Amino acid sequence: MDKMRVYVDASAFGGYFDDEFAESTEPFFDAILTGQATALISDTLVGELAGAPERVQDLLRQVMTGNCVYLESGDEVDDLRDAYLTAGVLSPKWTDDATHVAHASVARADVVVSWNFKHLVNPSRIRAFDGVNTAQGYGPVVIMTPLDVAGAVKEKEDETKD
16 A cells, blocks of 8 residues: 655644644654655745754754655646635735645645644635635645644554554
8 A cells, every 4th residue: 555645844843843742743753754654845845944943954854865755836836826825715924834735735645744723734724725626626635733644654554464
């Protein structure tokens, strides 16, 4: 069975070092670093993390040297991002968040991984992203926390052992 392809946003990287989220985030990154899941990392994410603390950038480098697909922006991503903004899914102030979902949708990610409950891990926003994706000919958007994705990866691994 194919590995889960997970688009990772900046909040997941920050969560790895956050007292509140670290324990729930570490299993997710373990799954990536051990090759149980494939990380989709975009140029948008790399740009966001350019000013992050060194330990966050170190984690990004580890992920990028492992089981990772690097995604570059282009017209298709920009057009889908703009469709989200035009539809009011997010305001232009949160363009990077819309770009993350556009990258994931264009790359056909299985899931977007985030701790951003306001803009991404939010049922009404997910439905709104889905509406735009449907209108634009893309698949549904699945957005989950690192903890939920780590559990899904483990469950998938257990199923392949049966």
